[in-house]
Amino acid sequence: MIKQISIFNAQFESLVESINEADGKYVIRTHDDRFFLFGENSVSLLNRLETATANEIEEDEEQRLAHFIEKVLLPKGIYQTKGARVTYKPKKPTLSLHFEILNASMVNQLCKGLVWLFIPLVVLSVGLISLVAHVSYFTSHLHVFSYEYILSYTPIELATILVLSLITSFFHELGHASCCKRLSGKAGGIGFGMNFFIPVFYANVSNLHILPRSKKAAIAISGIYLQFAVATLFILLEPYFPAVEKYLVLNLIGICFNLIPFFRNDGYWLLNDLSKKDDLLSETFSRMKRLDNIEVIHVIYALLLVTFFAVSFALMANFSLFRGPDIIEQLLNQSIYSFSAYLKGGLVLLHYLVIAISLFLLIRHVGNLIILKFRNLLISEAN
Structure with a gap:
């Protein structure tokens, strides 16, 4: 149920469903399933608005609370002016x-x-x-x-x-x-x-x-x-x-x-x-690239990542050079082609396509890194 808030000679509708604390942060959930992270000061102001009546708010609080409503709650859609009926599309x-x-x-x-x-x-x-x-x-x-x-x-x-x-x-x-x-x-x-x-x-x-x-x-x-x-x-x-x-x-x-x-x-x-962590992959790449604020988990994760892709490309090479050609040769030597044979041929071709795309993406990524390093080197020399 949407709560009616009457304050500062104005009426608002609060879409706040719950205020939850998790891992030292405060999560605001609205009735239409949107979520917002708030700090302790913001939550304190929101709790004041949700629980206090207009008569209970001191004069020295009014300006802070009015600013909070105008600059934070209304733009985020946590509060809305009464009768506005603004619909926020879910993610x-x-x-x-x-x-x-x-x-x-x-x-x-x-x-x-x-x-x-x-x-x-x-x-x-x-x-x-x-x-x-x-x-x-x-x-x-x-x-x-x-x-x-x-x-x-x-x-x-x-x-x-x-x-x-x-x-x-x-x-x-x-x-x-x-x-x-x-x-x-x-x-x-x-x-x-x-x-x-x-x-x-x-x-x-x-x-x-x-x-x-x-x-x-x-x-x-x-x-x-x-x-x-x-x-x-x-x-x-x-x-x-x-x-x-x-x-x-x-x-x-x-x-x-x-x-x-x-x-x-x-x-x-x-x-x-x-x-x-919120995004360990991006965080690891970012910190390893800058060689700044690197933690043990970033080093371990980077080593495991390199090992995983090395093993993956080794398996791809084994299939491309040995197992794939053997299967293709077996298919070509068949005198009668069944549904299973045609499907197997298609899956082998799909494997080669995936391998080709993977190699292309790897070469493009490495190429972009080399170009970026070379460009930065030229800029540093020019300066």
């Missing part, structure tokens, strides 16, 4: 195409039945069972970790992967939403969109802004936790539906990729929250 997902499939009310109803899964003891039990199930399964199915296996699909396997991936992707986002519901009391909607031509689900967990970093970290990992648990159920189906095996492999690869803390995915935000 949209950074996707090229997106639409909501379940609104916040529907999601919160679904989450009510799942929040028990995020009780610490339950998380420990389910996580341990899922880990043991996956380790046991894949140690007896080591043949699945090969290019030949991963690049080969029958139509049934492809359909199975599509259906099960949609199910687990939805539960992944529902995991984020349910954990957010348990820890903050509220979750947003769940939608579907496209990210660089890749279809993805997304969940609105913006209410995590009112939480301390430890709880934000829990929300960051909650999607992978529930996805891992759901995949464990599918392991039980594999003896009866062999096509599930291929899905299980790709799901595990997807989870591992999502945990890599060098892309802006769940693993990255988990590391940010655990290390109490």
Whole structure:
């Protein structure tokens, strides 16, 4: 409910829903799901406005409070003049195409039945069972970790992967939403969109802004936790539906990729929250470039980043020079071409395309750095 504020012979509407303290900062949440970081002095003024009546405000306070309303609260849309009815558009997902499939009310109803899964003891039990199930399964199915296996699909396997991936992707986002519901009391909607031509689900967990970093970290990992648990159920189906095996492999690869803390995915935000950073990647690049205010975590993160990309390019080189040509030769020697053969050929070409784009981006980035260094050198010599 929007609160009416009468002060200084004027009437305002307060859109403040809650004022929360998290990690030494104050987060203001509005009724239309917008969030603002305030310092202690600003929160003190806001609390005064929210709780005091016009008669309780001393004359020496009036000018400060009036200035605060005019310069801070009204421009940010935290307060608005009575009857203004200004609508502020919520922040949209950074996707090229997106639409909501379940609104916040529907999601919160679904989450009510799942929040028990995020009780610490339950998380420990389910996580341990899922880990043991996956380790046991894949140690007896080591043949699945090969290019030949991963690049080969029958139509049934492809359909199975599509259906099960949609199910687990939805539960992944529902995991984020349910954990957010348990820890903050509220979750947003769940939608579907496209990210660089890749279809993805997304969940609105913006209410995590009112939480301390430890709880934000829990929300960051909650999607992978529930996805891992759901995949464990599918392991039980594999003896009866062999096509599930291929899905299980790709799901595990997807989870591992999502945990890599060098892309802006769940693993990255988990590391940010655990290390109490807002954007560790940008911060590391910035400080390493200036050689200023470098912390131990920046050095470790930079070394891990370099190691990761060195290993990645080594694997790309191995595929480009050895495994890829072998698979192409096998395909060319076939006398009859099936759906699986055409699909495998297409996936091999896709691998080469990704490798080519990666090399191009690397060369362009290194080239830009060299040009920038050379330009700065010329400028310093000229001065």
